[in-house]
Amino acid sequence: MSTPNPRNRRSMGISGAETNTPSGETTLTGLQRLPSHTRYPLTPSRLITTTTPSAQRSISRFTPRGRPSMAPSTPYGLRARQQKAANTPGRDRRRSGRVQRETTFDILRNLGRTLAPVSKPIQSSPQEEVKPVEEPIDEIEELDNEPELERPRVSLPMQGSAEGSEEGSPDIPPPRLSLPFDDDDMTYQSVEFPRRDLAIRDQEQIELRRRHLRESEDFGETQLESDSDAGEETGIIIDDGFGDDTMISGGEFDRGGETEDLRGFHFDMNFPSPNANPMDDEPLEGEDGYTDGFELSAGDIQPVPATPSDDGNDATGGFGFGLDFPTAASPSQSPGIIGGGLRDEGFPTQGKQKKFSRHGIPVPNLPAGVVKKLATQFARTGAGSKTKINKATLAAIEQASSWYFEQVSQDLAAYSKHAGRKTIDESDVTTLMRRQRHINSSTTVFSLAQKHLPKELQQDMRLAMPP
């Protein structure tokens, strides 16, 4: 049994290739098709006038992409396809090994195709299928044969539900439902009051337990302060006091005993605490067990103020610009710089005017007028007619341009160093612009300058050129 997809592919391939053979073998059976295809791989005569074997090969082959989509059903379509294949002979070049590969595959496929009308699909024995069908029927019949259940009550117990919950029996006699409202009020009260009592009692007990716990702790602390009752079993005294007031069951007394145990534990903890705590800053005795850890953390805190500067230096070194030196910016810019993640200010004490490169040379700023002029010019071309650049934006632009100059000049230094020069040369700038993909074979520096530089500068360039 063959899947429909390969069959389709095969039929289309045959129709594409075999109809062109002179013997007209498409009418033959599938088993004979394939040998003929392999036997005459280069049969010269086709419907089309192409005679060279290469063109013919290209006719007989089509790309696997095009095949399933367009199968030439009409001779016109077939001819058009052949012409297309002949016009682009290199299109199917990659399928040179395809014919040989198809042979074994097609042998199997044709075998399956010839065997297809003979073979029958496997049929499972019918008994197994019937049995599971019959069994549930028998079970259902058995269930039907069982004695009938009691008739379910159709009516819903509206008011009997409360009583039902109390009584615990689901079946309520129907005459109960037809009782007047006075009885309902009675049942309501009779149901609700005991519950309320229970709830109130529980709340009281909980409150008393809380009080008990709290007061026992307070009592323990007072005892610790007095240090007189340490030897005594003070829990018994506390339980006696509460037992008189509250009329609570014996569980409360046990609880009191547990608190007493806890309090004794506290008492034991408190003795070494003054010796272990050299600081004597903390009046709380219960937290003395944590003072050691706190002291350690305090010791850790001390180097922490030194770390942010290190982090800032690491952050500057870690970014791809390779600029390690701190760039002093105006304080209004600094949060934005940190937020942008480019680099942090290493030394915030530096002023706005004095910036130093990593070589220790003071770096002048570009005049703000030039930057603003350029920014407004390009913003106007980019965004629209009226774009205003406020102060913060201008500061950000200046910061970006200073970073740009750092990057560019370090690249230029790298190029000149690679060339073995000590001066940055014009070729370095050309190399830089070429690596920035601004200069290539079509665009030169001159064309760029003509495109971008203002006319005055271009005039100067022309004037400066020797005649």
Add this chain to the structure above:
Amino acid sequence: MAATQKLYPRGTVKRIVKAHSNRSVGKNADILVRPTTQRLATRQISLLTGDFPMVLQIFLDYMLFMQELMREASIRSRKSGEKNISANSIRKVTEKTLRKFQG
């Protein structure tokens, strides 16, 4: 050359590059030797006097950078619905644009 001084900060650019690179920014002293190996347009520029072409070339590159920066920033600010280009959009765009201009 006096007119060009106003048009772009030639000395400042030169000093910035010199400070960052720790190298002297050279003049085109060897105009007569080099142009034979270079293309026509580059020769035309390199025939200019003084350090004008090189610093101007750096400044041209800076102008391209500014153009790219403002273009990206305006796109970003327009995407976020701002009227003007804000400092935040510039900051967000700066790193990307600087990476574009890495030589």
